Amino acid sequence: xxxxxxxxxxxxxxxxxxxxxxxxxxxxxxxxxxxxxxxxxxxxxxxxxxxxxxxxxxxxxxxxxxxxxxxxxxxxxxxxxxxxxxxxxxxxxxxxxxxxxxxxxxxxxxxxxxxxxxxxxxxxxxxxxxxxxxx
Numbered sequence: 001x002x003x004x005x006x007x008x009x010x011x012x013x014x015x016x017x018x019x020x021x022x023x024x025x026x027x028x029x030x031x032x033x034x035x036x037x038x039x040x041x042x043x044x045x046x047x048x049x050x051x052x053x054x055x056x057x058x059x060x061x062x063x064x065x066x067x068x069x070x071x072x073x074x075x076x077x078x079x080x081x082x083x084x085x086x087x088x089x090x091x092x093x094x095x096x097x098x099x100x101x102x103x104x105x106x107x108x109x110x111x112x113x114x115x116x117x118x119x120x121x122x123x124x125x126x127x128x129x130x131x132x133x134x135x
Contacts, residue, residue, distance in 0.1 A: 030101050036061060043088065049089075075098055
């Protein structure tokens with residue numbers, strides 16, 4: 001049975017479900033930052049997915065990237081699947097711009113996350129849901 005890693009639960013807001021992945025929003029107001037988590041139990045690495053699911057994952061990464069680009073017009077989309085701390089397979093998709101707090105380095109481990117104001121958090125969730133999550 002699929003269960004979301006407690007660290008992901010603690011650091012994110014649930015946005016909804018795609019065909020393969022649960023879509024999460026990282027609680028860091030400085031970056032439009034999504035996390036896709038394939039909802040199959042026991043996954044650690046992308047090759048743990050079967051061929052069809054790897055294709056679906058690539059399609060869902062592309063859809064999330066397109067949504068962030070359409071909403072926030074970033075200079076660059078960073079995509080990564082690190083898993084050094086949270087072993088459960090998850091993919092970060094982060095919209096980046098020159099001058100953001102971690103630019104040009106990675107956002108991971110740069111500094112403490114900045115909380116969203118409640119209205120800003122709800123606005124970001126709604127914006128992403130409208131473009132990315134099927135009704």
